Amino acid sequence: MSRNIFITNLSGHDQEFEIHGWNNNQNVVVGPHQTFTINAPDGSSGAIIALHDGHEGEQAEITKNGWGGNDFIDLSNIVGAGGNMTVQQVNNPATRKGDPLFMQHLNDAWHRADAGTRQALELCVHRDNNDNVTRIDAIKDWPALENFVRTFADGKTYIGVGAWNGSPGNANDNNQSSAAQGNTDIQVTYNDGDATPPTSQSAASMQLQSIEPVQHDVSSAQVGGPGIILRNHRPVPQTYAFYNNYWNGDGTAGANFDNPDPIITVAGTDSLFVPLPESFKGRVQRGTLLPATWAEFQIAADNDGAAHGDISLQQGCDGAATVASTDGSGRFNGFQNDIVSGAPEAAVRYKADGTRALDTTVGNWNGGPNLAAIAWENEQVGQRRAYIVGGSGTDDVASANKCLAVDFY
Template identity: 60%
Template sequence: MHSINIHNKSGHDQTFEVHGWANNQNITVKAGQTSKIPAPDGSSGAIIALHEGHEGEQVEITKNGYGGNDFFDVSNIVGAGGNITAMQVGDQSTLKGDPHFMQDMNAAWHKASQDTRNKLKGFVFTNGQGKVTRIGPIKDSPELEKLVRTFANGKAYVGVGAWNGNPGNPDDNAQSSAGHGNKDILITYNDGDASPDLASPKRESRVAAFEVQRVQVAAAPPAPPANGPGIILTNKSKQECTYFFYGNYWNGNGTAGANFDKPMKNVTLAAGAKSHIPLPTTFKGRVQRGTELPATWVEFQISASNDGAAHGDISLEQGCDGAATIASTDGTNRKNGFANDVLKDAPAAACAKKPNGTKAIATTVGNWAAGPNQAAIDYLKKVVGQKKAYIVGGTGTDDVASKNKCLAVDMY
């Protein structure tokens, strides 16, 4: 089992609220020491620093989530009184947070106009020397959010991000990007520099070669690639739909970093319409209906590095808003997925609404908006099954390969 390691670099004991692990009991990490909390795969929670009883900087974590990757972020939306960072152990390229947040906040406060300071009364707290010692909830003060963004934007959650139909700030949403696989998490706290002591050198690139390992590729000869690299997308629903293509943030050996907020292209199809969507052979990612979650993901790549074929599967780990199938077009007649309407009879406990109000089956692995939904897991295992689509975990679902670099995708 992996662990969450909380290292206190400061010269004093520091107390943290723990949500989701350690029986939800606060822990106090002694000065210069590290505490380890066991974190089972699929678990989610938060580690929140406390300052005079007030919640401050925090790290939100989902262990072994979508695609077998950890998801974590650093957030200051409920306040701050110290500095905190988080990373996967041994991979500094995953480092998040502002290691000098409070020093940067103090500098910004002293540069602020008197009018700005007046507006921040009750949100910024200073000692007798005028040094900022704590800030209140950024989420409750647009003026404080504006000031904090001058130095921490893109380093941590400053606003609330995408939530309840609010698209949020893109720089905040980007904080929820996936880690690189499933590893121990290192959280570093300090009053001063909160950079991790045991960080390894940053990697030059987040993108690595992707080798398909789920099933063996069929050995039949390919048919002529009449449509070229890409997918043949069919809208099997009864209404016009717009489909969005997302390239992964990074790709590794059997793993990937999901892209939640930056689609590369989209296409609108009338009910029953079909279209060939050309894509570069470097594409590795997914297509989904719309941009909101929960949603069915059709995951695929156009040319795997080990065999040059296109490969794909169906994933319901970020929810299900309709059936989908994926098939080869090279004459091998490989196909997977499901075509039955599983939304119609889904129990209420397994469902969630998208920000636009439409019904969908909830996420089975969790994300920034909600944790794993057990009712959804149980229902989808019953009506779809892991062999036809990924429901939980990174194994057990048949891969579809097409040597001509073109796959057929039907969205219901």
């Protein structure tokens, strides 16, 4: 059996992780407020290590379904630190390992330290111009650093080398290797601030967190430049309409509802590449009728030249959709589960062709906002995965190669 390891970056910047044991031992960069999913078969072991300016830092060490059918997880700082990280079984905070405010506690201890302690740590504690600690070297190489870290993090993280090569190690370190009960998904959380996993997530939203970006075969899709890889997950052909905004400026856009260009048909369970000009800023939806799920995107943003996209349910929902990068960064967002067929009737509006869909949440066509649709979509998807009521809080997906993958389910 395979389980998932979720690597969530709660910080406001890209964070690179070194992966050992999974993901073909390839590093991943997780965007701000994004989650990267790793498939972890039973019996597999490995580590997820945060990198800071190329230096290894805090690491989550994981064995899936090990001795006794239990997961074994710990959080270690023996090779360094530069951020905050925790690891736990999903929805089981009792299994949490790591200090979610390690760097804050480190800085407090540093500023309280006497002159002798600071002098002894001068070469292994790296600071900015304000004397705040930005990174520490490998604790295993600096006995004085190990003693210092134990003053604020003893029992919260692996600090020393533990029981190894005949050494009994430190009892509090050894306790970090205790088993978590049973075999389930694992949550690794990184942040510059508090790395405590969000506790307000419902079971449904945690399930949505496990979606994995579809692996797009870019060569077979014959990508020729800027554009969209469009995938139809339904078993029959589907038509998709691209709408370029009438105008854009100052963070606003003139939505185009009546002039699709192009209109593309994709065969059942197939995909194709749709070339688009770099000036394209708009959306693609299934067919031309509302209500419909929108994949909103631009091909080349003014600030970084990259493609950016998200999923929106503001003009309705006629099925799940995801948007993903194709530049190898692993960024993706959206949802894959069917939220239309089981929705309460109060949230539903039928298209002109009789297709069942969820009603608009903004009310700028065919009446006011549908409050039942808003409530249902917040419960089943959440604002982080798709725009439900606009504003903010939905994760942006960027792809430096000016090409996004959009999947309709």
